[in-house]
Amino acid sequence: xxxxxxxxxxxxxxxxxxxDVIPHKTCSxxxxxxxxxxxxDKRCRREEFYPLGELLDELDNHLREMPxxxxxxxxxxxxEPTLYSRMGELITKSKRLIDIxxxxxxxxxxxxxxxxxxxxxxxxxxxPSLDSALEESFQLLNRPHPxxxxxxxxxxxxxxxxxxxxxxxxxxxxxxxxNTDRKNLLAxxxxxxxxxxxTIQLNTAVRPGTEKSAHPLDINRLKEIRQFFGPKAEIIAAxxxxxxxxxxxxxxxxxxxxxxxxxxxxxINRSLGIPVPGVVKIIxxxxxxxxxxxxxxxxxxxxxTAARDNN
Ligand code: SF4
Numbered sequence: 001x002x003x004x005x006x007x008x009x010x011x012x013x014x015x016x017x018x019x020d021v022i023p024h025k026t027c028s029x030x031x032x033x034x035x036x037x038x039x040x041d042k043r044c045r046r047e048e049f050y051p052l053g054e055l056l057d058e059l060d061n062h063l064r065e066m067p068x069x070x071x072x073x074x075x076x077x078x079x080e081p082t083l084y085s086r087m088g089e090l091i092t093k094s095k096r097l098i099d100i101x102x103x104x105x106x107x108x109x110x111x112x113x114x115x116x117x118x119x120x121x122x123x124x125x126x127x128p129s130l131d132s133a134l135e136e137s138f139q140l141l142n143r144p145h146p147x148x149x150x151x152x153x154x155x156x157x158x159x160x161x162x163x164x165x166x167x168x169x170x171x172x173x174x175x176x177x178x179n180t181d182r183k184n185l186l187a188x189x190x191x192x193x194x195x196x197x198x199t200i201q202l203n204t205a206v207r208p209g210t211e212k213s214a215h216p217l218d219i220n221r222l223k224e225i226r227q228f229f230g231p232k233a234e235i236i237a238a239x240x241x242x243x244x245x246x247x248x249x250x251x252x253x254x255x256x257x258x259x260x261x262x263x264x265x266x267x268i269n270r271s272l273g274i275p276v277p278g279v280v281k282i283i284x285x286x287x288x289x290x291x292x293x294x295x296x297x298x299x300x301x302x303x304x305t306a307a308r309d310n311n
Pocket of ligand 1: 027028029030031033034035036039077078079080107
């Protein structure tokens, strides 16, 4: 089963070829807005979940088969990528395979660790997140592992930013009533003013999360909030690249399968052997491109083609 997925259109990076370095929902957090479901292995202990050599071979094979170079290689997945204990070597060796930037998406939780700080240095783009500077909303939103300490995370971010030579995009995700009151906004903005990010990206939960209490913000509210974060702040817009331009073989296979019958994510995973995180990412890109629609039946969510829905 390949751990390489995409390229998928990324809001922030363009056409991103993902390396999924962690098992599904292995994470130091269990965010209430997580698009990938509940965390099943909450941990701060790092591990070589998949042999480094296998990941690099899969990446090499995938790159050889691609007609067009992706814009970026991204370490990501349905969990926290810095938990992969050979992350530094993976970044360095990926860059030897192809001359494109390597990005790491992280929830910042392990940034206080020296090994993680050092391993992130060869990356070209860092996309850390920090949703709160107050303990109460941090706990409510991110539901962290007990070893995650908010003050240490902030200081870890500071250390990484002081040494990192590439681009840094901080993402803050806002949910109404949790981290959007004045006290939260003042606390977070005053911390962020002391940290040297290139861009601060303001987001809200645009897709279904794990908890019904996760209420997204409308665009006007996000615009109000932007005032707190100064000129570097931007509201994350639609994907730079439309889904139809990046239809991969996996997308075609998924579309062909669900044209025949509505499927859940697990059905697609079992039928096509595509890892669940890869299925989830492709499903969301197809939903964003209005190529498929979602149908809820009891506790199950089925996906079917938009054409079928209109019949
Ligand atoms: S850090 Fe990311 S993967 Fe982990 S629970 Fe939060 S949103 Fe999900």
